[in-house]
Amino acid sequence: MTSLLRKQAALRRDDSRIIIHFDYDCFYASVFETENPALKSLPVAVQQKQIVVTCNYEARRRGLRKLQLIKDAKRTCPDVVIVLGEDLTKFRDASKELHSFLKKYIWGDRVEKLGFDEVFLDVTSMIDHNAQFLNRNDLRNSFFQLDKNDPTVGFSFDAGAFCGPTWPPNACSTRGEETDPEMFSSLGMRLILGSHLANYLRFQLEEHTGYTATVGISTSKLLAKLVGNANKPKNQTTLIPPYSAGTDGQQGNIDRFLCQHEVGEIPGIGFKMANRIRAHILGRQPSTELYQSLTDTDRVTVGAVRSFPNMGPLKLDKILRGGGWPNFVGTKVWCLLNGIDPTDVAAGKVIPSQISIEDSYRQVDSIQAVRKELRTLACNLLRRMHADLTQDAEDEEDIMTGTADEDGREALAKGKKRWLAFPKTLRISTRSRLPPLPDGTHPFNSRRISRSCPIPQFVFSFHESIEALAERLIEETLIPLFRRLHPDKSAYKLSLINIAATNMIECAGSEKSSMGQDIGKMFQNRTRVPAHSLSLNPTILTQSTHATTFMMVKNNTAPKRARLRRSWIIGTRKKFTDGQAMTRFPRTKTQPLLVTSANYAVLSYPRLRPKRTLHTTQCGVQKLAAANNPKIV
Structure with missing residues (x-):
């Protein structure tokens, strides 16, 4: 009975959404073709190490394939154009550009990236809005509204037929209102609108960016992704109703479609x-x-x-x-x-959940070789962190660095950057190469081992070069972490090394999805406290092994207790006296975090010894007295 109930509960499908899946055609090769249009008519293969990671359709037509050795590819197609694709920067930038392009058309920010070359669009609200304005007596002359607030922005289309191929193929005529009433059910009409919107977006993408895509249209991420593969490349496919089995026992189109995979x-x-x-x-x-x-x-x-x-x-x-x-x-x-996938299309996320860099090797078996490879990986990791986790600061007050300098003015001169999020954890992972088999071949090993530690705060500095920060990160953190991972100096033969920054804290986010808040903007409209009015006899609010937090009041006026129960330091609703939470905001041993309001200020110092508490705090207040309008130090 339990099995039957679980089976029945599992088979409830929701067909109320319309999901469009974009898969950019031969994405890596297309990036090079966009840079150099002369490559579009030539067989192009993208090389990483000694392998073809992908190739364009002209190369595939001549017998090349993914994961083929370069020497075999040249033997199969002597005139193939080999381009190096080991630096992923240009692919990452192109993917962001295409994501931003599609995102501006979609209501509600329901755009989700999958890797570099795939995007899911939840267009349900757009379809439902346009469906209510259809004139059933004149479907040929329909208009799709792209802007909810401006009915003149959009495109004309024929709502009497699907746009592009369908699955099953040729299941309905070009105009099927008389032959197939299922097409004009609520679901059928919404899928027709989805097919025309997908076609419009495909052509806009190609016209404005030069990239082509294969597109699938259905009611879930699973079905949209699968049905798009039916007609590749540069095309689209709609999975049409009926989705469920009929009263005559005939299979629905979802079952017919899935069962052959x-x-x-x-x-x-x-x-x-x-x-x-x-x-x-x-x-x-x-x-x-x-x-x-x-x-x-x-x-x-x-x-x-x-x-x-x-x-x-x-x-x-x-x-x-x-x-x-x-x-x-x-x-x-x-x-x-059974074709059931209730997962939502996640709203666009600015901050990645982690940043990971890795490379594979024939064999790395000495600490000197490890240090050499870590130097490359660490530089790439820090560049990725700066690219993905920082943005231009609007003014000097927005600059948030992890180092103590004169109010961030050096950072302002070096590019006006601020951090949107801080990773808490640094992880290193390795994969060992297995000994060869009797026939001389090496079996594939998918097992990785890893160690992690808190990420050092100096990596958030804007005032040292990437190379200098990487060298310090290697010597002070990565090499000791690697020795913990491989204590026996002569027992490792590595085929892969990965380093990653994980556990992001979005402490300065400007997006709705941010976990934290931009403290500078939070107090932008508040009255500032002149530093000279702060008491030099601070009251200790809380003290732990991680941080000591003080309150300095103006004219000895204590604030309301309710004001102290919210942590302005990381922008969450945890109690203000939670010293553990306060240390999540990156800062050095000598730099406090200052938050001010109309009548008092709060300073949080990390890991201060009790004997140094009062002296250090007084010095901090005296230093702040030189500032005209302090907010965050």
Whole structure:
């Protein structure tokens, strides 16, 4: 009974949304083709190390493929143009540009990036708004409104037919109002509008940026991503109704579409998970290794899995048990196999959850070689942090650095930058190369080991070069962390090194999704406290192993207790006396964080010894007395 209830609960699909999935065609190669249009008619392969990571369609037409050795690619196509793609900066910048371009058309900021070359758009609100203004008596002459506040901004379209290919192919005529009433159900009409919007966005993208895309239109991220692959490249496909089985027992289009796919092709089902399922269905372990093309004998379709005896969420839980997946993963997989994906298109996020840099090698087996590779990785990590976690400061008050200098004026002169977020953790990961097999080949090792520590605060400085900061980061943090990871100096042979900055704290965000607040802007309209009016006999509010926080009052006027219970230091609702939370804002051992209001100010010093408390605080107040209008030091 429990199994039946779980199976029924898992099969409730929501078709109220319209999701569009963009997949940029041959993205890496397209970046080079946009820089040099002469490459568009030539076979182009993008090289990383000794491998073709991707190639354009002209190269594929001549026999090249992804993950092919460069020497094999040149043998297959002697006139192939090889371009180096190891520096990801240009790809990252192009991806941001395309994301911003599409985002300006979508209402509600419902645009989600997936890697560099994929974007999900939730256009439900746009479709619902335009559907209510359709004239059913004159669908040919419809108008799609792109601006909710300006009805003249948009494009004309024919709402009597889908735009572009559909799945099933040729399932409806060019104009199907008489032949297929399902097309003009609520869902069918909304998908028609979605297909025309997708077509408009595709052509705008190509016209203004030069990039082409393959697009899928359906009611979930899963279905939109899968159906787009039906017609590649530079095209689009709409998965049309009926989605559910009919009263006559005929399969719905979702079941017909999904059942022909191999189980490993379903987004959300990775290689290890798919191999577990294949092994259960086939009764043996598949012979296909990671990154190898699937053989026909190892192929297991979604239809075969769904029709397997007693298959359901509980059965999948047993099959996938012990693989490191979360509890009840079987329910999620069963939903995916039935075309059910309730995950939302996340609103655009300015701050990444982590920044990770890695490289692979034939073999790194000495500390000198490790230090050399870490130098390159650390420089790239710091550049990424500056690119992704900082923005131009509007004025001198907005500058927020992790170093103590004269009110940030040096940072102002060096580019007027401020940090939007601070990572709390630095992580280093490595992967070892396994010994060769008797035939001389090296088996692939996917296991990584890692160590992490709090990220040192000096990396947030704007006043030293990237190279100098990287060198200090290597010597003071990364090498000691690496020695903890590999204590035996002669026992490691590494094929990969990764370093990452994780656990972002958005303490100066300007977006609605930010966890913290920009303290400078928070007090922008408040009355400032002249530093000379602050008492030199501060009251200790709280003291811990992490920070000591003082209150200096104007004319000995104590503020209301309620004002002290909110932490202005990181912009959260934690109690003001939470010293642990206060230390999340980066600062040095000698630099306090100052917050002022009309009658009092608060200083928080990190890790002060009790004997130095009063002297250091008095010095801090005297130093502030020289400032005309202090807010944040």
